[in-house]
Amino acid sequence: MIAARDLRLRAGKRTLLANASFELRDAAFTAILGPNGAGKTTLLRTLAGIRPPDGGSVLVDGNDAASLSASARARRIAHIAADELFIEQLTVRDVIATGRFCHHRWWEWRESARDALSITDALDATGMTSFEHRAFATLSSGERQRVWLAMALAQEARMLLLDEPTSHLDIRAAQEILQLLRAQTAAGIGVVCVLHDVNEAAGFADDLLVMGGGQLLGCGDAERVLTTRALEEAYGVEMERMRSASGALRLFTTVPEARECRARARPPS
Amino acid sequence: MRLAGLLAIALGAALLATLCGGTWIDPAQVIRALVHPRPDDVSTIVWQLRLPRVAIGAVTGASLGVAGALLQGLLRNPLVDPYLTGVSAGAAVAIVAGTIVGVTFAALPLLGFCAGIAAALLVAALARRGAGLDSTRLILAGVALSSLFSAAIALMLTRLPIGAAAPAILGWLAGSLSGRGWSELAFCTPYVAVGLVCALAAVPSLNALRLGDVRAASAGVDVARAQWLILGAASLLTASSVVLAGTVGFVGLLVPHIARRAVGSDARLVLPASAIAGAAIVMAADAACRTIAAPAEIPLGVLLAFLGVPAFLYFYIRSERATAAA
Numbered sequence: 001m002i003a004a005r006d007l008r009l010r011a012g013k014r015t016l017l018a019n020a021s022f023e024l025r026d027a028a029f030t031a032i033l034g035p036n037g038a039g040k041t042t043l044l045r046t047l048a049g050i051r052p053p054d055g056g057s058v059l060v061d062g063n064d065a066a067s068l069s070a071s072a073r074a075r076r077i078a079h080i081a082a083d084e085l086f087i088e089q090l091t092v093r094d095v096i097a098t099g100r101f102c103h104h105r106w107w108e109w110r111e112s113a114r115d116a117l118s119i120t121d122a123l124d125a126t127g128m129t130s131f132e133h134r135a136f137a138t139l140s141s142g143e144r145q146r147v148w149l150a151m152a153l154a155q156e157a158r159m160l161l162l163d164e165p166t167s168h169l170d171i172r173a174a175q176e177i178l179q180l181l182r183a184q185t186a187a188g189i190g191v192v193c194v195l196h197d198v199n200e201a202a203g204f205a206d207d208l209l210v211m212g213g214g215q216l217l218g219c220g221d222a223e224r225v226l227t228t229r230a231l232e233e234a235y236g237v238e239m240e241r242m243r244s245a246s247g248a249l250r251l252f253t254t255v256p257e258a259r260e261c262r263a264r265a266r267p268p269s
Numbered sequence: 270m271r272l273a274g275l276l277a278i279a280l281g282a283a284l285l286a287t288l289c290g291g292t293w294i295d296p297a298q299v300i301r302a303l304v305h306p307r308p309d310d311v312s313t314i315v316w317q318l319r320l321p322r323v324a325i326g327a328v329t330g331a332s333l334g335v336a337g338a339l340l341q342g343l344l345r346n347p348l349v350d351p352y353l354t355g356v357s358a359g360a361a362v363a364i365v366a367g368t369i370v371g372v373t374f375a376a377l378p379l380l381g382f383c384a385g386i387a388a389a390l391l392v393a394a395l396a397r398r399g400a401g402l403d404s405t406r407l408i409l410a411g412v413a414l415s416s417l418f419s420a421a422i423a424l425m426l427t428r429l430p431i432g433a434a435a436p437a438i439l440g441w442l443a444g445s446l447s448g449r450g451w452s453e454l455a456f457c458t459p460y461v462a463v464g465l466v467c468a469l470a471a472v473p474s475l476n477a478l479r480l481g482d483v484r485a486a487s488a489g490v491d492v493a494r495a496q497w498l499i500l501g502a503a504s505l506l507t508a509s510s511v512v513l514a515g516t517v518g519f520v521g522l523l524v525p526h527i528a529r530r531a532v533g534s535d536a537r538l539v540l541p542a543s544a545i546a547g548a549a550i551v552m553a554a555d556a557a558c559r560t561i562a563a564p565a566e567i568p569l570g571v572l573l574a575f576l577g578v579p580a581f582l583y584f585y586i587r588s589e590r591a592t593a594a595a
Contacts, residue, residue, distance in 0.1 A: 050486040074489025081483045089534045090479060101477045102489030106470050109537050155488065 008055030034211035048079035099154030142173030334547025358418030359388020401493030444570025
C-alpha cells in the first residue's frame with residue numbers, strides 16, 4: 001500500500017498538487033485522470049519514489065519512501081514510464097531481465113535460477129514468450145507496452161504504477177493491457193494507472209483520482225468521482241454521463257449538435 | 270569467446286612490443302633475460318626499457334578504454350571521450366606550467382594527477398543538478414573547460430621562455446610513453462586499481478541505464494549515486510593514463526566502439542573487452558612508434574591518430590553499411 005500525506009508537488013513555481021492525502025490500495029485498480037500538464041506523470045513518479053516530493057511524504061507499507069534505498073523501494077513498487085526511447089541491440093529478454101536489478105547486490109552479476117523463473121513467468125503472463133529473443137526495436141507499440149509490463153512483473157513488486165499504458169495503442173491492444181492489469185489485482189497486486197480515456201477508467205478502475213488546477217478534484221469510486229461537474233472542472237469541456245445497455249457508466253463530451261439542441265430547448269428568457 | 274580472442278590479440282601485442290624497438294631482440298634471449306636476469310645489455314633493455322613500457326602501455330590503454338566505455342554508457346552518447354571530464358586538459362595545464370617553472374621531474378606525475386582530478390571536480394560541480402548530474406551540462410562544461418585550458422597552454426607556450434623544456438612538453442602533449450618507467454607505473458597503480466573496482470561496482474547500474482535514467486531508477490538504480498561512481502572511476506582512470514602517457518587521443522573514444530562491435534552492449538562484457546582492446550592497441554602502437562623511425566621515436570598520439578582513425582572509420586562505416594543492407 002502507498003499512502004500520500006499532505007503531498008505537495010511543484011513544477012518550477014507552478015503548484016501541481018497542494019496538500020493532498022490519499023491511499024492507493026493493494027489488490028485494487030486505481031486510475032489517475034486529469035488534463036495534460038496537470039502533473040499526473042510527476043505524481044506517479046513521486047508515488048513511485050523516483051522523485052522526491054516538494055512537501056509532505058509518501059509512505060510505502062507504512063515506511064517513508066525517502067528512507068528506503070533505491071533497491072528496497074523497487075522491490076515494493078514497479079514503475080513504468082511513458083517515454084519512448086530508442087533501445088539499441090537489446091532483446092526482449094534483456095529488457096525484462098533489467099527488472100531483476102533490485103534483487104541483486106552489485107557484485108552479483110550472474111542470472112540466478114530464481115531470476116530465470118521470474119523472467120519466464122513474466123513473459124508467460126504477458127503473452128510474450130515467443131518474442132523472448134526478438135530485438136526490442138522491432139516491436140510494435142502494443143508489444144513494447146507488454147514488454148515494459150513484463151519487466152515490471154519481473155521486479156515482483158506489490159504495487160505496479162503505470163504512466164499511460166494505453167496511449168498510442170489500438171482498442172484491442174489497450175483492452176488486452178487493461179485486462180492483464182486487472183488480472184494482477186486478482187493476484188493481490190495494487191495497480192495504479194495514469195489514463196487519458198475516461199471510459200477505460202470507468203470500466204476498469206476500483207478507485208479514481210482526478211487532478212486538475214493544482215489540486216485533487218476527486219478521490220473515490222467511479223460512481224462518486226466521475227460526475228460531469230468534476231470532469232468539466234478538470235478538463236474544461238462539457239460532458240454527458242450515461243448508462244450503457246448493461247448499466248455500465250459511460251462518459252462522453254457533448255457534441256456541438258447536442259449543445260445547440262439543448263440551447264434551443266431552453267425557454268427564452 | 271570473443272573476449273578470449275581479444276585477450277589472445279592483446280598477449281600477441283605484448284609479446285611483439287617486448288621484442289621490437291630500437292633493436293630487435295630474439296625471443297629466446299628475451300625469455301632468458303626474463304627467467305634469469307643478468308647484468309648484461311639484453312636484461313637491462315628488457316627489464317628497464319621494454320617491460321615497463323609494455324606494462325605502461327597496457328595500463329594506459331586499459332584505463333582509457335574502460336573510462337570511455339563508462340562515460341559513453343552513462344551518457345548514452347557514442348561521441349563521448351574520457352577527456353571530456355576535463356581531466357587531461359587540467360593535467361596538461363599543470364604539467365606544462367610545472368615544466369616551465371622547473372618543478373622537479375619526479376613531482377610532475379603528482380602535480381598532473383591532482384590538477385586533472387581538480388579539473389574533473391570543477392566540471393562535475395558545474396554539471397550538478399539536484400543530487401545527481403545533468404548529462405548535457407556535463408558535456409558542455411567538459412568541452413568548454415577543456416578549450417579554456419588549451420588556450421591557457423597555448424598562451425604559456427607562446428609567451429613564456431620554454432627553452433630546453435620544449436621537447437618534453439611537446440612529447441607530453443602529443444602523447445608518448447618515451448622515458449616512462451616503473452616509478453610512474455607504481456605511482457598510478459593504486460588509482461587505477463580504485464578506478465577499476467569502482468567501474469566493476471557500476472556494471473549492473475550501467476546495464477540498467479541502457480533503458481534510460483527514468484527506467485533505470487524505476488528498476489531500483491540509485492541514478493545519482495551511479496553517476497558519481499562512474500564519473501569518479503572514469504576520472505581516476507583518465508588522470509592515471511594522462512600521467513603515464515600524456516594526452517593520447519583515439520583510444521578512449523573509439524575503443525568502446527570496437528568492444529561493443531565485438532561483444533554487444535552488456536557492460537559485463539563491454540568493460541573487460543574495452544580494457545583488453547585498449548591495452549592491445551596502445552601496446553602495439555607504442556611498439557610501432559619505437560620501431561618505424563628507430564632510433565628516433567614517433568609520438569604515440571600522432572601514430573594512433575594517423576593509423577587508427579582511418580582504419581576505424583573504414584571498418585565502422587563498412588559494418589554500418591552491412592547492418593543497413595541486412
